Amino acid sequence: MMEDLLKELDLNYTLRLLKDMISINSIVGNEGEMAEFIKNELEALGLKCIAVEVERGRPNIYSKLTGKTTGNKINFNGHTDTIPIVDGWETDPFDPVIKDGKLFGLGVCDMKTGIACTLNMLRAFVESEHSFNGELSFSGVVDEEGFGKGAKAMLASEYGKVDAIVLGEPYSGDELKPIPLGITGKILYEILVKGKAAHAFRPNFGINAIEELGKILANLNKLNFQNHPKFGKGNYSTLKIEGGYEIYSVTVPSFARMEVNRLLIPGETVQSAIDDMKNLIHSLNLSAEVTVNLKPPRYEAYIDDQNHPIFQVFDSVYRTVMGKAPLYEYTIGITDANIFAGEGQIPCLHLGPHQEVAHQKNEYVPMDCLEPLSTMYSLIAVNFLK
Ligand SMILES: [Zn+2]
Structure with a gap:
């Protein structure tokens, strides 16, 4: 039943999106072109997509698929901005370069891969016409690397009325980046x-x-x-x-x-x-x-409830796809979940690519994480929207 969905996942599509997104400069404050790109891609899938300006030229992007009956609402979230270029890049940060099984580019980990894999999942839902209940939505928000204005605008709007949010941030659930169960403020x-x-x-x-x-x-x-x-x-x-x-x-x-x-x-x-x-x-x-x-x-700081269905679903999906138990931690840092969970009390799951270099030169993603990540997103959505 879910095989119909999984067989529509397309690595080439994901890679194409990712390369295109790397070549778009979306350094914080300059998210307009990236938002436009995502909007066009979602519309090409036949989805309705709404752009709402948070500030002039800096729109949030929202899109959703509605299930056959009412039910849980899950949102997959990505921030469309990246940090500025730091010194020491060996390649052009806006030129996607593949070397030794790694894809290099500014923002590839944080967090264009999360967005590309989410769109891959959405595409598979559309192509397979997989049946579900509730609502599956996407949000692309501005200013995460700045002041979180995009997430704040989303939380204050109807698009923030969801039961769980999956942030495609580079937390891979392994020793390097365990999954946050709460974050400092x-x-x-x-x-x-x-x-x-x-x-x-x-x-x-x-x-x-x-x-x-x-x-x-x-x-x-x-x-x-x-x-x-x-x-x-x-x-x-x-x-x-x-x-x-x-x-x-x-x-x-x-x-x-x-x-x-x-x-x-x-x-x-x-x-x-x-x-x-x-x-x-x-x-x-x-x-x-x-x-x-x-x-x-x-x-605001926050703590997640590990017994919430989104964490239960995630834990079992991770074991199925990765063949091992995920690792968790209480994280010192800041993400848009401080806004969604800290202010809005919406349970937030961080799940994204494996990351070795964060906010540093020569940012890359190991390419072999793209397929399992797309699969995990899909299975989380399927199981949360049963
Ligand atoms: Zn990030």
Whole structure:
């Protein structure tokens, strides 16, 4: 019954898509052409495809197949952007090069392979007219490598109303990249310190904003980091400080600011982290006026329920196709699942190609992972939409 579907999977089609996508520059901020390409490919399969601009020239792409009766809704998601080119590429990052069974190109792993294998699956569903219940949909979102604006727009729209999302990110379920069962969050604090200017020979008449900021900086280790049995404790790192004159002047500085990154673990929320920082600053009894703001991006941490059907289905499909049990982990990082699961409480499965070089030069995908990945996507969809 599902053989009809699997026999329509086409490696040549997948490879053609992948090569075409590599040759399209879709560095974050520049996703328009890539979105157009995917839209054309989906329409060539006879699917209706909708482009919704998140920002000017940066559309999300949505498409769906509807089953014969109502049922579960599953979405296969890919981000259409890539990171910028890093130094050291030995080939043209936009020229798909095959060497020693590997396909090289910018974004091939993260995550054009996930998108190509998803389209391969969708094509097989169309060609085989495989019968299912519920809804099988695709989303291509912008800005994952930036601020997650595409995922946020999707979550706020009708396209975000699904029961599970499969992200084609390069998590292959092996030792190298176990499947995430939860992911950390993060925020970026912006702390503004307002003191009082005075002649610097009489500093007691002023309030030195830099020195007051220094007191906060020296006490950041007293932030109340929760302990999570799987993740351990979160952490912080000061990324920027600013203050004082631009042109030399013997004046007590009246303003200083700093930016501090904080890793959140499940149990900590964006709001609890803001409150924590405010409490710490309050406890220091500073003379300066301090404001705590957040700068984007912000991501909520989350934990998946391993007993949810999407994980049950995945676990058994992985064993069938790969002939071994998948490995899982609690992941330190950020993906669009922080938005879908962290904010939207939608169960998220990450599954994609084997990846050895992430966000580095000479990105490649081992070509022998394309077929099993397409097969796993197909079987996950079939079993989730029974
Ligand atoms: Zn990615």
